[in-house]
Amino acid sequence: MPSNKILLVEDNTSVLRTMQRIIENDGFPVVCATTLREVESILAQGRHHFMACVLDYCLPDAPDGETLPIVLARKIPTIVLTARSDMETREKVLLQPVVDYVPKDTPAAFEYTIKMIRRIHHNPGIRVLVVDDSATIRGYLRQLLRRHLYEVLEAPEADTALRMLRDDPTIRLVLSDHDMPGKSGVVMVSEIRRFRSHEELAIIGISASQDPAMTARFIKAGADDYLNKPFNHEEFFCRVTRNVEFVENLRALSRAAHEDPLTGLPNRRYFFENVLKQTQPFGVAMVDIDHFKHINDRFGHDIGDLALKRVADLLRAQFPGKHIARFGGEEFVILAQARSEQDMLAAMETFRASVADAVFPTSRGELRFTLSIGVAAGLPDVSALLKLADERLYMAKSRGRNQVCTG
Numbered sequence: 001m002p003s004n005k006i007l008l009v010e011d012n013t014s015v016l017r018t019m020q021r022i023i024e025n026d027g028f029p030v031v032c033a034t035t036l037r038e039v040e041s042i043l044a045q046g047r048h049h050f051m052a053c054v055l056d057y058c059l060p061d062a063p064d065g066e067t068l069p070i071v072l073a074r075k076i077p078t079i080v081l082t083a084r085s086d087m088e089t090r091e092k093v094l095l096q097p098v099v100d101y102v103p104k105d106t107p108a109a110f111e112y113t114i115k116m117i118r119r120i121h122h123n124p125g126i127r128v129l130v131v132d133d134s135a136t137i138r139g140y141l142r143q144l145l146r147r148h149l150y151e152v153l154e155a156p157e158a159d160t161a162l163r164m165l166r167d168d169p170t171i172r173l174v175l176s177d178h179d180m181p182g183k184s185g186v187v188m189v190s191e192i193r194r195f196r197s198h199e200e201l202a203i204i205g206i207s208a209s210q211d212p213a214m215t216a217r218f219i220k221a222g223a224d225d226y227l228n229k230p231f232n233h234e235e236f237f238c239r240v241t242r243n244v245e246f247v248e249n250l251r252a253l254s255r256a257a258h259e260d261p262l263t264g265l266p267n268r269r270y271f272f273e274n275v276l277k278q279t280q281p282f283g284v285a286m287v288d289i290d291h292f293k294h295i296n297d298r299f300g301h302d303i304g305d306l307a308l309k310r311v312a313d314l315l316r317a318q319f320p321g322k323h324i325a326r327f328g329g330e331e332f333v334i335l336a337q338a339r340s341e342q343d344m345l346a347a348m349e350t351f352r353a354s355v356a357d358a359v360f361p362t363s364r365g366e367l368r369f370t371l372s373i374g375v376a377a378g379l380p381d382v383s384a385l386l387k388l389a390d391e392r393l394y395m396a397k398s399r400g401r402n403q404v405c406t407g
């Protein structure tokens with residue numbers, strides 16, 4: 001399992017304790033050192049594998065940043081914290097392959113540092129595509145992005161990039177040049193936006209072009225940001241981080257709007273937004289836990305929640321690839337390809353029986369419950385099918401529950 005341990009190096013003990021508390025509160029274990037000697041001793045022991053290092057640039061036995069190359073030689077991503085905000089130190093630090101440079105004199109320094117630690121933790125799962133016809137530039141951008149642990153993919157021209165993006169919906173950021181043989185960066189960006197929204201992918205245009213309209217051209221084509229070459233590393237990382245965070249925030253908002261937080265299943269809104277577009281012949285099953293109020297009353301709401309999660313898990317396991325949603329309360333809906341109600345009946349009957357036979361161990365004793373299910377198929381309209389399945393669900397309830405009703 002990858003480590004999430006942080007090596008925290010700081011000679012001011014009150015700053016050290018504050019930083020340690022902030023980082024540990026975020027769930028990252030911390031190993032502390034106050035001098036270069038201690039750092040060397042910790043690294044020599046080889047007992048710890050560090051995800052990142054937060055390093056005070058000046059230490060009593062290393063007043064001129066002598067600790068930095070020692071930590072970097074171990075390939076530990078390093079965020080340098082320093083009280084020195086002079087240009088010379090800044091340039092010296094940034095010439096080395098550090099994650100970032102944070103002047104301690106800003107009130108937001110600690111907050112910024114923890115934000116960078118979180119990024120280092122998340123970035124290894126984030127794919128970035130670099131598009132440039134120059135192998136040298138691609139290599140340069142790759143090594144910069146690797147400092148922040150992003151997973152980097154490369155394309156030497158626009159059509160290759162478009163193919164890679166179509167094949168891989170997990171790419172979250174594109175960095176693209178403009179002047180390339182074949183298709184230009186701006187044209188490629190407009191083509192990407194036909195199949196990848198801003199919510200799925202951020203795009204940063206990068207160019208050495210003297211054309212003052214280049215920023216606007218990239219952004220009007222669908223890019224989110226633009227960097228002029230040559231750029232400085234700090235600006236590069238600020239923009240990359242900001243754009244990755246923007247996509248992540250949009251995706252989190254979309255998840256919150258479309259996902260039931262208790263079961264992780266899509267909610268009613270997602271179901272209507274996506275399923276109403278279906279054109280295949282399909283069937284709908286409406287599934288409801290019997291006497292669920294009684295489960296809550298007897299076992300408590302937390303066990304009621306557990307029952308809902310178990311039903312969601314069983315639905316996911318027994319109906320992989322089908323549209324499943326928690327419709328509200330103790331009611332779930334499954335939409336599956338089906339030409340007739342008989343197509344769905346056998347699967348729903350198996351599901352009903354498996355839940356009726358199951359015993360769910362809980363902290364307050366064994367829990368058993370049953371399901372009533374209404375099934376409808378054969379109409380081209382999902383809303384009409386849902387209404388029919390709902391009527392049949394109530395038929396199942398009125399006939400004694402623990403059964404599947406069709407027409």
Ligand SMILES: Nc1nc2c(ncn2[C@@H]2O[C@H](COP(=O)(O)OP(=O)(O)OP(=O)(O)O)[C@@H](O)[C@H]2O)c(=O)[nH]1
Pocket residue numbers: 262288289290291292293294296300301302303304305308328329330397401
């Ligand atoms: N624990 C828990 N209970 C919920 C949740 N959402 C709704 N409920 C409860 O689910 C219960 C549903 O009760 P009823 O609609 O009377 O239905 P029932 O008891 O299942 O009876 P029948 O459907 O007629 O078999 C209510 O008591 C709600 O408070 C939830 O997210 N968690």
